[in-house]
Amino acid sequence: MVFQRDQDRLREYLRNDGQKLSVAERESLVKNYIPEDFEVPASHSRERRKPRxxxxxxxxxxxxxxxxYAFTHIIFGIxxxxxxAYHAVVDxxxxxxxxxxxxxxxxxxxVRGLKRLPTHLSTILTLRKEExxxxxxxxxxxxxxxxxxxxxxxxxxxxxxxxVLKSCIPALHQIITTKLASYYGSPSQQPNLHLYAPHHPVHGPSTSDKSKSTLTILLLSSTDGRETLVDLTKTLAxxxxxxxxxxxxxxxxxVDAEISEITTPAGADTVLKPEPDLLLVFGPFLKLDGYPPWQIRLTEMYCTGGRSHGLNGDGEAVEYQGYMRGLWHYAGAQMRFGR
Structure with missing residues (x-):
């Protein structure tokens, strides 16, 4: 507790800019309020230590x-x-x-020895920058x-x-038909081909041969993912x-029924599965790149090009051995479905 006389002396000293109290008087003013065992810390000493x-x-x-550090990086790089190199040779x-x-x-x-095959296979491809x-x-x-x-x-x-594929569906249909002809030969041996995209009509034969198998190809882009969910949310609201x-x-x-209607062609003669069983990513790492999220809730994902990318330059190429590795992975995967 500060005494009243000391308070008056201190106020007077402050009002006069410290001109009336001498150094000794100021020290005596605060001396009564300093503990007897108080010592100045050594760090406050004016003597400067010499740099070590x-x-x-x-x-x-x-x-x-x-x-x-350098040795660890060298060993890790080797x-x-x-x-x-090993994976490139194996590939x-x-x-x-x-x-x-x-x-x-x-x-x-x-694929004969695989215990199961996906009913709906999906892949992520990238448009390169070449001409x-x-x-x-x-x-x-x-x-x-x-x-x-x-x-x-x-x-x-x-x-x-x-x-970009949605803008050239007729040309893509012709290219796929030509490719199937190089595999099957005559058109009578080729499967029925149906090619379509959301909000686009089905491109293919008006009448399908029931004795032949049918291949249905769906083209997706980033507008079929987040934007579709946003539009559906606005409509429901x-x-x-x-x-x-x-x-x-x-x-x-x-929501699942509404999205399924978007990804299912009108007048389809077969029951289509909107959610893919297997998603193949042809690239050095697993990047969904805006893939529609609602359709891959229970989808098995596999990246095909991560192990050899950067050495032989074809990590993002669509190759048959990468395709088969994805099917082998799917056949051996355990489907727990959240359990």
Missing amino acids: KTPVRSFFKSQLHHFA VVRLLQ RVFAIVYHHHRTPELIRKD DSLAVLMDEVAELAAWSSCAGIPQLSIYEKTG EMSQNGKLSPEDITPEL
């Missing part, structure tokens, strides 16, 4: 750390390169041993269509982010506000 010189062992210690061996030679019988033989990138992309789609048809997979969906739909009626089953 860096010892020699600190220099050798830092050099040892740099050497260990191991990574050896693994990439080349598989490419020779399991080459399809555009023969449906060989493809059926490769003939669109032609390469369409040829990859045709190859995937031929492989899936020969393997007995009735439904194939192709996701390409920009949606407006219907609920206008009293046309009760909020209790908006269930996951209703």
Whole structure:
């Protein structure tokens, strides 16, 4: 507690800018309020310490750390390169041993030992930056269509982010038909081909031969993902506000049915599965790149090009051995469905 006389002296000292109290008087003013055992810390000493010189062992210690860091990076780089070379050699061996030679019988033989095949296969492809990138992309789609048809997979969906394939559906249909002819031969041996996209009519024969198998190809883009969910949410909200739909009626089953109508062609003569069983990503890493999220809730995903990417330059190419590895992975996967 500060005494009243000391408070008055301190106020007077502050009002006069410290001109009336001497140094000794100011020290005596605060002396009664300082503990007797109070000592000035050593860090407040006015004497400056001389800077310490860096010892020699600190220099050798830092050099040892740099050497260990560089040595670890060298060993890790060698191991990574050896693994990439090993997988590249294995991929080349598989490419020779399991080459399809555009023969449906060989493809059926490769998948004969699998305990299950996907009913709906989906892939993510990327439009490259070369001049003939669109032609390469369409040829990859045709190859995937031929492989899936020969393997007995009735439904194939192709996701390409920009949606460039939707603008050339007739040309793509012709390219796929030509590719199927190189595998099957005469048109009587080829499967019925139906090609369509959301909000687009089905492109294919008006009448299908019931004695032949049917291959249905769905083209997807980024507009069929988030934007579709946003538009559906707005529509359901407006219907609920206008009293046309009760909020209790908006269930996951209703959303699933509405989205299924978007991805199912009108007048289809076969029952299509909107959700793919297997999603193949032809690239160095698993990147969905805006793939419609609602359709892949229970989908098995497999990345085909991560192990050899960066060494042989074809990590993003659509190759038959990568396609077969995806089917093998799906056949051996455990389907727990959240359990």
